[in-house]
Amino acid sequence: MKYISLNHNSAPTSFKKAVINGLAPDKGLYFPKTEIRLPKSFIESIKSLDDIEICYEVINKYIGDEIQKDKLLEIIKNTVSFKIPLKKIEKSIYSLELFHGPTLAFKDIGAKFMASCLDHFKDSYTSKKITVLVATSGDTGGAVAKGFSKTKDIDVCVLYPKGKISEVQEKQITTNGSYVNAIEVEGDFDLCQSMVKRAFNDEEINRKIALTSANSINVARWLPQMFYYFLAFKRIKNNKKNVFSVPSGNFGNICAGVLGKSMGLPIEHFIASTNINDTIPRYIKDGIFEPYNTKPTISNAMDVSNPSNFIRIQKIYNNDLQKIRKNISGYSFDDRRTKDTIKMLYNSRQYLSDPHSAIGYLGLKEYIDQTENDINGIFISTAHSIKFKNVVEETINSKIKFPSSIQSILKKEKKSKSIQTYSELKEILLDRN
Numbered sequence: 001m002k003y004i005s006l007n008h009n010s011a012p013t014s015f016k017k018a019v020i021n022g023l024a025p026d027k028g029l030y031f032p033k034t035e036i037r038l039p040k041s042f043i044e045s046i047k048s049l050d051d052i053e054i055c056y057e058v059i060n061k062y063i064g065d066e067i068q069k070d071k072l073l074e075i076i077k078n079t080v081s082f083k084i085p086l087k088k089i090e091k092s093i094y095s096l097e098l099f100h101g102p103t104l105a106f107k108d109i110g111a112k113f114m115a116s117c118l119d120h121f122k123d124s125y126t127s128k129k130i131t132v133l134v135a136t137s138g139d140t141g142g143a144v145a146k147g148f149s150k151t152k153d154i155d156v157c158v159l160y161p162k163g164k165i166s167e168v169q170e171k172q173i174t175t176n177g178s179y180v181n182a183i184e185v186e187g188d189f190d191l192c193q194s195m196v197k198r199a200f201n202d203e204e205i206n207r208k209i210a211l212t213s214a215n216s217i218n219v220a221r222w223l224p225q226m227f228y229y230f231l232a233f234k235r236i237k238n239n240k241k242n243v244f245s246v247p248s249g250n251f252g253n254i255c256a257g258v259l260g261k262s263m264g265l266p267i268e269h270f271i272a273s274t275n276i277n278d279t280i281p282r283y284i285k286d287g288i289f290e291p292y293n294t295k296p297t298i299s300n301a302m303d304v305s306n307p308s309n310f311i312r313i314q315k316i317y318n319n320d321l322q323k324i325r326k327n328i329s330g331y332s333f334d335d336r337r338t339k340d341t342i343k344m345l346y347n348s349r350q351y352l353s354d355p356h357s358a359i360g361y362l363g364l365k366e367y368i369d370q371t372e373n374d375i376n377g378i379f380i381s382t383a384h385s386i387k388f389k390n391v392v393e394e395t396i397n398s399k400i401k402f403p404s405s406i407q408s409i410l411k412k413e414k415k416s417k418s419i420q421t422y423s424e425l426k427e428i429l430l431d432r433n
Contacts, residue, residue, distance in 0.1 A: 001064045003030040003219060006311050015066050016121045019114070019220045020130075022213035023200050029308065030219050031315055036061050038264045046234050051084075052077055054234060055227045058260070062223055067120060075116040079109055079224060086235040086378070089349050093364060093377045095357065096232045103146050103172055104384035104403065105139035106253065109227060111147030114220035118212065119151040128210040131155045131429065133199055135192035135215060137249055138165045138301030139383055142172025144214040145180045156214070157181045157429065159192040162418060164296055164303065168387045168406055175412035181428065182416040188294045189303055195422050205429055216252025217308050225256035228380065229265055236376055241268035245364035245379040247356040248272045248280065249302035251309040253380065258316055258327070268375065272330040273363025275299045275338070280310060281330030287321050298335050298391045299355040301383070331363045338362070339395045346396045354388050357381040 002012040007028025013021070018030040042057055055076045056069075063072060082100045089095050101108030122130055132154060134144050141158040148156050158173050162184035165173075174182040185192045196213065199205055216222045233242065244267060246254040254272055261267040272280050275297040283289045291305040317323040333341075341358040345351045353361065360379035368377055385392045386406055393399055402410070419425055 001062050002033040004033045005029070006031050006315060015063050015219070019117050019218065020121060020210065020212055022211070022218050023197075027197065027201060029217050029311060031312055032062055036263050040264070043264050043266065046230065049234070051080055051231055051234070054230050055080055055224070058226050058230050058263070059223060062219075067117070071120065075113060075120070078116060079113045080227060081112075082108075084228070084231050086232055087351075089345070089351055089361075092240070092368075092373065092375060093361075093379070094236075095351070095361075095381045096228060096378050097381045098228060099354075099381060099384040101143075102405065103139070103142040104387055104406070105143055106225075106228070106380065106382040107139050107143035108147070110216065110221040110224050110252075111140070111143035111214065113224040114214055114218055115144075115147040115151055115154075117220045118154065122154065128208070129153060129155065130210045130212060131157055132212055132214045133157045133159075133196055133429070134213060135159045135189065135196045136165070136173070137161070137189035137192075137303055138169045139387070140215060140301075141182075142169060145173060145176045147214075148179065149176070155179055155181065157183065159183045159185050159195060159425070161188050161192055162186055164188065165300055166388050166390075168389065168410070171409045171412065171414065174414040174416045175409050183425065183428065184416050184418045186418065186420045188296070190294050190305055193306075193308070195425050198422050199425065199429065202426065205426060209429060211429075215308070216250055216255075222252050222256055222309065222312075223259075225253050226260040226263075228253070229257045229260045229267065232378055233265060238376065240374060240376045242266060242376045242378065243269045243271065243364070243367065245271035245273050245360045245367065245377065247299070247302060247360040247363075247380060247382050248274050249277075249304040249307065251280065251307040251313065253382075254328075255309045255312045255316075258313055261327075262316055269367070270328045271363040271367050272328055273359045273379075274330065274332045275302050275359060276332055276334050277303055277305050278330070278332035279305050280307065281332045284321075284325055284328060284330040297338075297355075298388065299338060299359055301356055302359070329363075329367055331366045333359050333362045339391075342392060342395045346398075352385045352392070352396075352400065353381065354383045354385045355391060356383055
């Protein structure tokens with residue numbers, strides 16, 4: 001498989017180089033050059049297959065012979081190493097829980113898969129020390145830090161917006177070993193992301209450092225998110241049409257689902273469920289892509305106004321807005337409705353939800369109310385409620401328990417640096433190398 005740049009000004013490259021580089025030389029996102037369709041016989045047999053077998057068949061054609069089968073199976077087994085249950089919440093509505101991994105967030109799968117791939121490739125590709133540079137609006141930072149904890153000779157540098165992520169999220173970023181450099185940025189996630197992109201464009205940095213990204217712009221972070229949708233399909237016990245509502249910030253997760261559908265997975269429709277940072281719902285409605293200034297919300301991982309991955313969705317649908325509208329609906333919700341839904345799910349459904357997952361539920365209910373009821377409505381539960389302890393406890397008027405893995409990190413000392421400008425970030429990167 002070759003990968004092309006969506007800026008269309010770089011030569012096609014291999015999966016390995018796409019993973020190492022993060023972004024193409026022309027600073028475009030990488031995208032598979034060849035469209036892949038899975039055999040109908042595989043789709044029909046999914047419900048009888050082992051999870052690891054399913055994930056291997058889904059991902060292997062995007063990697064080809066660049067990772068041998070035994071090694072790829074080992075990577076997948078290490079990646080999908082925790083339960084991914086599908087829980088029925090009410091009639092025809094299910095929650096796909098992706099928060100049972102080591103950092104209690106859906107990003108554990110992508111982070112673990114990418115870390116293993118990068119560790120596998122690094123010695124054969126570059127003699128320079130690799131630095132993984134990542135911006136996070138919440139969960140990515142902790143997942144990446146944990147994902148790379150068992151790799152060797154790879155530094156991780158995490159930028160996050162100061163004061164705009166939860167206490168648990170911050171502890172997961174700032175309490176790791178010396179291989180993780182936690183950096184608080186005076187600004188929002190979009191500023192963090194712009195600093196990361198500027199570093200990738202900086203010739204001096206790139207001469208001295210093998211820089212790569214662990215955001216979902218990296219194909220090894222983005223592609224394994226398809227696993228969620230195939231595994232959900234396996235767990236469904238009926239033949240109704242499947243509709244997925246995805247809490248969406250940088251749009252990597254929903255984009256992976258759209259790619260899975262293009263491969264042949266029977267998904268009827270997607271719902272991009274966002275908070276008040278509603279660039280994509282407005283675009284789907286009005287046809288105008290106009291990011292506003294990012295506004296802080298209680299669903300902070302979705303506080304993104306200019307989502308990087310949406311260009312990949314546009315590529316899949318050949319920039320045809322009508323095709324996007326046919327396949328994706330977009331809805332946005334404010335903090336009040338989010339809290340009301342957390343409370344309702346807890347009191348009426350005995351289901352504890354974090355703010356992001358609650359928005360996924362809201363988007364699904366909105367779609368069902370406007371269309372049809374005879375579907376499997378699946379909303380993605382992206383994070384454990386403990387990561388948003390204060391908001392959730394205040395909303396449900398009850399205490400929630402800390403998982404043991406969280407209790408241990410809360411006692412650790414936070415270690416971070418605070419910056420305001422790109423020049424400060426550049427100095428940190430060059431000093432570490």
